[in-house]
Amino acid sequence: MRSSASLLLLAAVLPAAMLPSVTLAQTGARPAISIETLKTVTQTLSSDAYEGRAPTTPAEDKTTGYIVERFKQAGLQPGNKGSWYQDVPLVEISANDVTPLTFTGGKTPVSAAYRRDLVIATYRVTPKVAIKDSDVVFVGYGVNAPERGWNDYAGVDVKGKTVVILINDPDWQTAGLQGDFGGRAMTYYGRWTYKFEEAARQGAAAAIIVHDTEPAAYGWGVVQSSWTGPQLEQDTPGNHMDQSQAIGWIQKPVAQALFASAGKDFAALAKAATVKGFKAVPLGVKASVGFTNTIRRQASKNVVGILPGTSAPDEVVLYSGHWDHLGRCDAVKGDDICNGAVDNASGIAGLVAIAEASAKAGATRRSQVFLAVTGEESGLLGSKFYAENPVYPLARTVGGVNMDGLNVVGKAKDFVLVGAGKSELEDLVKPIVASEGRVIGLEPTPEKGYYYRSDHFSMAKLGVPMLYGESGDDLVVGGTAAGRAAAEDYTVNRYHKPQDEYDATWKWDGAVSDLNIYYALGHRLAAGTAWPNWYADAEFRQIRDQSRAGAK
Template sequence: MIRTLAPPALLGTALLGTALFGLAACATTTPAETEPRISLQTMQEAVRTLSSDAFEGRMPGTQGEAATIAYLVERFRAAGLQPGNNGSWVQEVPLINITGSDFAPLTVGDRQFAHGEDWVGVSYRPVAETRLDASDLVFVGYGINAPERRWNDYAGVDMRGKVALILVNDPDYASEGLDGPFGGRAMTYYGRWTYKFEEAARQGAAGALIVHEDFAASYGWNVVETSWSGTQAYADTGASAAQQTVINGWVQQDTARAIFAGAGMDMAEMAAAASRPGFRAVSLGQRASTRFDNTVRRFTSNNVIAMLPGRSRPDEYVLHTAHWDHLGVCAEGEADPICNGAVDNATGTGALVALAEAHAAAGPTERSQVFLAVTAEESGLLGAEYYGANPVLPLAQTVAGINMDGIAVRGESRDVVARGAGKSELDAYLASVLAVQGRVSSPDPNPEAGYYYRSDHFPMAKRGVPMFYVKSGLDLVTGGTAAGQAAEAAYRANAYHAPGDEYDPAWDWSGLMQDLDLYYRLARNLGNNRDWPEWYEGDEFREARESACAASTRGC
């Protein structure tokens, strides 16, 4: 093991730099004989192909999926890799599509709120009709139960059959800095809507409604409304689906204010109380009702897994992840109805292919290099979550991983942003490679968005596997931060999750190739030494890793 440091948040700036420099010296540097030879031609061909109209936007369960799987298997086989799942290139992932329709208003007391405009909701249960009948409404603050932080918003309340009204993000999200019981401005997992719905279900709630707020959620109501309308995909969990809430959803701020007012309460005052330690859930003295129909379709999608076996320790694994899926035909009736997902995430999927080729050409590392293309990220990290719950390769024998999602095509940058920096000893590996590249690591510009909990590395991280999620920063070699910010804003406004995310022959590929160089070096470093990076003391994922290691006779 490499030596364990205190979390960087607990160290002064000068001490942190000294500590990371010393720790970085323990991380193997990339030998000259394995200098990256990553093919730009492979990257361009892969991204152009995967984002072409012939792949129909790569929606799981469609012909676009079949074309994607066939292409990836062909490229991995041609690169000289082996099937990663006991002789198979794929891991089947059982999914369910549930499409809600005929939504009744959400009735709270004597008020009715319109679906779409005031609230949205779905069911995780594959049933023909969802009904919420006069269920007591309880304000549970931020809906957090975190014993290690001595915080429990559900203390003393029986939620069985009731509906939880929950604030988005963490109790200290409005802080200017990163200090506080939940990391201040930086979102923790407890701030994510996924956690809040999971915890409400564990508490036995019949429903969970999150109060939307633009800054705290890091996106507007329009994103919520479109994402939570139409067909929703879920992992097919069989009988355990009955353990989910009857309904999960979101309400507009004005809707929440009206609900509090109906209870004779002021929402701002209640939110302030919920942000302080010792808060206790409050019954709102009102009952919530609604109903809607569901159309259910079961189908099987696929993760693709390829491996370059290690020379001396093939049962120790360095993992690369990227999601192959996108949104399919997303704009019916428009001249261009296909969301091709060129940046998101044909770039990351293409990187799996290009890096696999480069590693195979350089020769195996001591440990095995694994390339996992997962399905249904756009539906909630479903393919990655399925792999995490049903790992083909033991997680206790997975040293660490590198996730690639939406690699920038805006030119070379002077910096990177490491989502999840300060959580594990992977910091040292990154520092070592950045020194070789002549780049620096910049602070996360949007810590409140909780991006570390929103991509495919997360299902592995929460089960204890240290994972990188590193992306180019905004300080571009040509144009500086102003150019980087403008490029990012233009992509968000014109292409992200829209038909405009298409392959462009005029892209500047230099920054993307710079990032692939970084990912390659990180993987070689991890693959050619004996260290097992740890989560820092006090991190929320350290216990999961320690438990997995204690139960394993091999690996960490």
């Protein structure tokens, strides 16, 4: 995969003209993005009346109904065979009576209390989980990547055991973008979702990730709010019994105490885990934890709207964003509603605003689909279901743009391509960014793995080129200092907390500039004939080539 730096160099020799060109002049003037729409939709969806928009709660019907209303007003048509909805079967699992996670057999017992030190759950649809005296093994970063010559599980049998895992990639502390896992830039191997998936493949009874704020990219409060209360998973045959019995996180001080009790040095073993050839370390202690589950099956809904194409209506350009948030969460200063104003009421507002602009511009040769998905906060569930059960075949989906949180702090001079170096959409968007008087910037925190954390990833995994771009930190007013301060303030004080609320003082010019870029890229694809692909060395190229060959 290409680094961001090499991508910028390639821009000089690989212009967007490598693909069939459709200019804004050819496709008509760009309609204005409505700031009033952005304000109204964001404020409405993030109000307390919508109770944090948790899927499968009474708030869902209110949320999806409002989105349909706005889609209709924008000029869209129902996008799923005459219906506005796609049912997404989910199962809700709520952990109750959680006992502390205890480690015995070491120098002194170590205990992790639920919520304060520990969050724990299960993917299994089962009424009870009981882990008793399970051998504990430290498996480093929990990565098994044969193509990179890396296997943290080599030579160790963890079937029925509890594995302790570090978050992110082994080379996340590298300053640059060179290394076995792309250096500072996170790969999917660094995501918590992968680590639990691999632990299950290895047969682990329980998988516990050590929380560390910098490599996790968020503080313990985010983990606590996200992992407590009802948890959602796709409802599929087999009840996920192939997964580990228990999955969760512990605070780093608990891990340090555990290793000390086992006579090990946590810092030394964590450092050893960054080197290829690391061997998993049995800690010589045993883990126990238990809880019961309340199980509820109920379908949630994706909302699908369409502007049908003219001469190639079976070819589709996709805009997406997730409507859900965390609902009612652990209270902060008496407030227990996680309103999700930025994340992602603002993204749905952007989806509606682009739908309005697209309808005003008139029909294009290809269809434009607007998809508001459910369950993003629970593991990209709605977009995953759509990708696996597409209303419009993925082989006939040209590409698209995902919106997950708009810029409400002011216009930025730069536009960041998240996970840069992946697809030819990046070449197409460069002149559009320039037309906004902006420049392509390097992703400031590639170690946070944002490309793998939102709904475009569900489509990308199955081959559809998706752009994930956003405002950078270099603000027109205040520069990078102001931009970084605003980003830090949001992450620390608002992200996945009740404080993510609508603010009438927000500045919307940055959001409008970003939406102009999304609109222009989507409109160019919808009006044109190009089929942009992934770069030859991107991890999604092969599946796209196979699907397109089948379509032809």
